[in-house]
Each structure stands twice: as structure tokens, then as C-alpha cells.
Amino acid sequence: MIRKEVVKVLPNETFQESEIFPLLYSIINSKIDTIYNLDNFLQLIVDAGAKIVSARNSSLVIFNENIDSFLSESTKQKKEEEFSPFRNVLRSESHITIPLKLREVKDPFGYLRVEGKLDQEDQQKFDSKDLFLLLLLSRQATLKIENDFLYKSVHRNLTNTLGIMVNMLESRNKYIHSHSQRVTELALDIAEKLSLDQKERDALSLAGLLHDIGKIGIPDSILDKKDPLSMDEFDVIKKHPVVGEDMIRPLEFLTLEKSIIRHHHERLDGSGYPDGLQSEEIPMCTKIIAVADCFDAMTSNRPYRKAKSSLDSIKELESLADEKYDKDVVYVLKKSFLSH
Ligand SMILES: [Fe+2]
Structure with missing residues (x-):
């Protein structure tokens, strides 16, 4: 089931290379709490995806209604294979599609896609550097989502455990x-x-x-x-x-x-x-x-x-x-x- 699709269409302008790493850094250190405000965080990723590779169109699709339950259910099906950020990446000169995957989970929970390279030199082709930057962006985004939802899971377990202890005391x-x-x-x-x-x-x-x-x-x-x-x-x-x-x-x-x-x-x-x-x-x-x-x-x-x-x-x-x-x-x- 498609939960959400976020789309960003850039105006006809390119992003300065010097702005790329500050933007990635700001995502890693984003104060947005993805547990409570996932939509805002996804919008940030879509915007960043379009900017860092100068794409005309950037979109992000989430398959699951509830990433929280997806995380807890999917980790039970842990695979012993090495995590590879390149697995299932689709790429051509006109688009790049990167699956969004959590560690130790085989199936992606969504994907980030960019289309239509805007290029000052009119080459209009996505290259290896674009792929690398998008992989870096998607990895940081999924790590943040995963960390936030693990925090929520710890909080819930803690509440249940301490609740039992308080009931016993009272x-x-x-x-x-x-x-x-x-x-x-x-x-x-x-x-x-x-x-x-x-x-x-x-x-x-x-x-x-x-x-x-x-x-x-x-x-x-x-x-x-x-x-x-x-x-x-x-x-x-x-x-x-x-x-x-x-x-x-x-x-x-x-x-x-x-x-x-x-x-x-x-x-x-x-x-x-x-x-x-x-x-x-x-x-x-x-x-x-x-x-x-x-x-x-x-x-x-x-x-x-x-x-x-x-x-x-x-x-x-x-x-x-x-x-x-x-x-x-x-x-x-x-x-x-x-x-x-
Ligand atoms: Fe009291």
C-alpha cells in the first residue's frame, strides 16, 4: 500500500556544489522528530534530493502505512546477508531510484527517485557522483528514521515494564x-x-x-x-x-x-x-x-x-x-x- 508520495519540482536553477555538504550535514543533525513529524522529514529529504543532484523532479514513496510496525515485524525476518546500499538501485542517465531500507531488513519501505538532470553544461545526465550523493542522503535519512523508531520502541517497553513495577508497589x-x-x-x-x-x-x-x-x-x-x-x-x-x-x-x-x-x-x-x-x-x-x-x-x-x-x-x-x-x-x- 502506498502511504505517501512527496514530490518536489525544482525551478530551472542549479544548486551550488558548496551547498551540498552543509545540506547533508543539516539532515543528519535535523531536529525534526520523525516519530511525530515524519511527513516534514520526508519533505526535507525530497527537497534535498532534488537540490544535491540538480534534478528537475524528486519524489519519495513510502509503501507502508506504519513504519513503526514495519520495523518491528520485518526485523524478525533478519537475513544473514551483508547490507548493500547498491542493491535494487535503478539508474539511467535520466533518473535514479534508490530503495529506502533499514538495517537488517531485506525489503525496502519506500524509495527516493530523481528525474530530469538540470545541467549548466547541457549534458543533462546523472553521473556516479549524483548516485553517490543520493545514496549518502538516503542512508542518513533511513538511519535517522530507524533511530527515532527504535527510541519509541524502547520508550514503550520501558513504560510497560515500569508500569508493572509500579502496580506491584502500589x-x-x-x-x-x-x-x-x-x-x-x-x-x-x-x-x-x-x-x-x-x-x-x-x-x-x-x-x-x-x-x-x-x-x-x-x-x-x-x-x-x-x-x-x-x-x-x-x-x-x-x-x-x-x-x-x-x-x-x-x-x-x-x-x-x-x-x-x-x-x-x-x-x-x-x-x-x-x-x-x-x-x-x-x-x-x-x-x-x-x-x-x-x-x-x-x-x-x-x-x-x-x-x-x-x-x-x-x-x-x-x-x-x-x-x-x-x-x-x-x-x-x-x-x-x-x-x-
Ligand atoms: Fe505525589
């Missing part, structure tokens, strides 16, 4: 049983209604599960205490966001997730902890987790009080909107609750 205490799972589901629902992008929603799915992981070292005598906490006990509780952030610090790539975990008890008026951040200093993902966390805590039994009703909890959150909680997030929560 199951030891009836007051927090499944709390993180419910907070995550609620946060993702709010994030979708607020049109947060997929990258932010992926971060919420992991940070929601792990937001209270720092409570792992807090004794049950504090977590289950029926009487009001002493100042010292509350100080122990207040450490859990920083402890949680420290626990996942070795996972270097989870920058947004770490920030959400550290700041999920910050409040708009600066009265939260650990850093006393105020309104705009708190990212939207963190504001969402804060509301979802509070709502679930209010509607759950605690050692020192019974659960409140959903309606009462929403009213309480509304009364604190703009002072403690983001009013748009609270509004979406209320709307979502009333529609059920």
Missing part, C-alpha cells in the same frame, strides 16, 4: 492501589482534549505511572497514619518528587518525564514544592498531572478521611482554579466528568 497499600494508573488515564484524557502533541502525551503516559515512585522509601507508618502528620513527617513526604526524579536520572533521554515527576506538586501561586515554581514556569504536562493527581486523591479513601464525591472534588478544584490549578485543565476535567 498493590501493597490499599490507599494507593492503582492510583498511578488512574492518574495516567485521566491525564491522557485531559491531554487529548487540550490537543497536546503526541510527544507530550507519551511523556505523560510514563510520568503519570512514575510520578509517585519516590514514595517507595516512605515508611507505611507515615503513609497510613490516621492522625495529622507532624512537620517532620510532612518533610519526609515532600521529598518524594525529588527522590522520584533521582531514581530515573540514569535514564538520560527522559527529560520531560523527569521534569513532570519533580514538579507534580508545584502550584500556580508558588506554594507548591520542591521548587516553588509559579504559573508559567510550570509546563502544561505538569499542570495536567497535578490536577489528575489531586482529583484521584480527593475521590479515594485516605487513612485520615473518606473519599469525596467526584462532584465535590471538582467543585473544590474549581474554587482553587487560577490560584493553585490551571483553570483550563480543571474546566476540561469538569466537562469530561459531566459528559459521562
Whole structure:
């Protein structure tokens, strides 16, 4: 199935040779996240393909609807043969077609094609240098796509594994049983209604599960205490966001997730902890987790009080909107609750 065809037709002008390698370098170091914005990246490759070989027409075709599933399914059919960038390349003086292949995968997931050489000397023929440059371009493009999708796969596996671990930890205490799972589901629902992008929603799915992981070292005598906490006990509780952030610090790539975990008890008026951040200093993902966390805590039994009703909890959150909680997030929560 053809998922997408991107076409670039160049105006009748040639590209300066001195611009070729800076362009290739910019593709290798592209900040475009191909997992979430594949179309923009493919357009960049098509544009670059036309430019570096001075082609009148450049196009890129992707066969598979979902490169992610193609990658995971195809790598199971790993072949022991050497990877060759030249395999299945079609070339004549008027066109070059290069299959786009991932490492260890026999079948291409698409191809890059250029047609119609624009040449100042009117030779109008693609040569070996053009082939080399296009191979270099297609190799860099596929490596970037592959790396990004492998990152996504690692993130998904990590979320599943840590989710199981958090469920096991929470199951030891009836007051927090499944709390993180419910907070995550609620946060993702709010994030979708607020049109947060997929990258932010992926971060919420992991940070929601792990937001209270720092409570792992807090004794049950504090977590289950029926009487009001002493100042010292509350100080122990207040450490859990920083402890949680420290626990996942070795996972270097989870920058947004770490920030959400550290700041999920910050409040708009600066009265939260650990850093006393105020309104705009708190990212939207963190504001969402804060509301979802509070709502679930209010509607759950605690050692020192019974659960409140959903309606009462929403009213309480509304009364604190703009002072403690983001009013748009609270509004979406209320709307979502009333529609059920
Ligand atoms: Fe917390």
C-alpha cells in the first residue's frame, strides 16, 4: 500500500556544489522528530534530493502505512546477508531510484527517485557522483528514521515494564492501589482534549505511572497514619518528587518525564514544592498531572478521611482554579466528568 508520495519540482536553477555538504550535514543533525513529524522529514529529504543532484523532479514513496510496525515485524525476518546500499538501485542517465531500507531488513519501505538532470553544461545526465550523493542522503535519512523508531520502541517497553513495577508497589497499600494508573488515564484524557502533541502525551503516559515512585522509601507508618502528620513527617513526604526524579536520572533521554515527576506538586501561586515554581514556569504536562493527581486523591479513601464525591472534588478544584490549578485543565476535567 502506498502511504505517501512527496514530490518536489525544482525551478530551472542549479544548486551550488558548496551547498551540498552543509545540506547533508543539516539532515543528519535535523531536529525534526520523525516519530511525530515524519511527513516534514520526508519533505526535507525530497527537497534535498532534488537540490544535491540538480534534478528537475524528486519524489519519495513510502509503501507502508506504519513504519513503526514495519520495523518491528520485518526485523524478525533478519537475513544473514551483508547490507548493500547498491542493491535494487535503478539508474539511467535520466533518473535514479534508490530503495529506502533499514538495517537488517531485506525489503525496502519506500524509495527516493530523481528525474530530469538540470545541467549548466547541457549534458543533462546523472553521473556516479549524483548516485553517490543520493545514496549518502538516503542512508542518513533511513538511519535517522530507524533511530527515532527504535527510541519509541524502547520508550514503550520501558513504560510497560515500569508500569508493572509500579502496580506491584502500589498493590501493597490499599490507599494507593492503582492510583498511578488512574492518574495516567485521566491525564491522557485531559491531554487529548487540550490537543497536546503526541510527544507530550507519551511523556505523560510514563510520568503519570512514575510520578509517585519516590514514595517507595516512605515508611507505611507515615503513609497510613490516621492522625495529622507532624512537620517532620510532612518533610519526609515532600521529598518524594525529588527522590522520584533521582531514581530515573540514569535514564538520560527522559527529560520531560523527569521534569513532570519533580514538579507534580508545584502550584500556580508558588506554594507548591520542591521548587516553588509559579504559573508559567510550570509546563502544561505538569499542570495536567497535578490536577489528575489531586482529583484521584480527593475521590479515594485516605487513612485520615473518606473519599469525596467526584462532584465535590471538582467543585473544590474549581474554587482553587487560577490560584493553585490551571483553570483550563480543571474546566476540561469538569466537562469530561459531566459528559459521562
Ligand atoms: Fe505525589
